[in-house]
Amino acid sequence: MINGSGFEWQESVSQLINVLQRSDFAASFLNSIKAISDFDSAVIMAYGVGPTPKILHDQLDDEYKDAFYDRYLKGAFILSPLYQSYKNNANGFFHINDAAPEGFFDSEYHQKYYCYSGLIDQVFYLKQFGAGVAIVVSLARTRKLPPFSRLEKMALKSIESIIISLVAKNWEKLANDEYKFCDYLNKAFENFGRSVLSKREKDAVNCMLRGSSSKSAAREMGISTETERSYRKTIYNKLNVCSHSEIYHLFFKSLEFADRGEDCDPLSLLWHSAKISH
Incomplete structure (x- = not known):
């Protein structure tokens, strides 16, 4: 389900540069990635700026919002492969299979949170800022879409450097020490x-x-x-x-x-x- 063309993606990136650090950047940013590959559940959040992840933007189906806000943010995030990747100072593009430990898909966490959230597949970009702060861009698919194909993952990986650069530029202020709190x-x-x-x-x-x-x-x-x-x-x-x-x-x-x-x-x-x- 690879969408559009390289030209469409380049056009969307040029438009993104014009809205950097504006309130509409996050939505435009996620929509631009859909020019490469589709997804129907997305969250951009910051780790290390508070006792729980700071949600910068979400595109979640109403059916699954409770799972995220009432379970993930109230403690389940600590056990998630995304958060563990952050704690291990990982950077770049990852598929859930790359980040999750062996046995994860049979674990209590997977049964009690991941399945409840409706997700069947997930990829994410992780940008470490230093000072314990990082931004994660989670792109997922619920049961409404098939899992990401190998070609889709390759296409999303191919734009990794651009995605990380845009994230770094738009949310660079989050790296300031004033945002740090005890976790x-x-x-x-x-x-x-x-x-x-x-x-x-x-x-x-x-x-x-x-x-x-x-x-x-x-x-x-x-x-x-x-x-x-x-x-x-x-x-x-x-x-x-x-x-x-x-x-x-x-x-x-x-x-x-x-x-x-x-x-x-x-x-x-x-x-x-x-x-x-x-």
């Missing part, structure tokens, strides 16, 4: 369970929450799959859960306490609160 939710992710788990068990939990399979987590941690699975059993016992799904639920419940202190384990605060309420 409580990211701290909550780092601290979740640390009051009861060993460092290696914490590493295993982080991999599980990001959707990694045992094999993928073991490779990331530099251990055998059997050792990683033994960590999972210990984690289940220490957290008093019986499944990956329950850990996922426990993590999101603990985010209610994410702003109580940078060095606190939100899980211990959740458990303490539960004792008091009883």
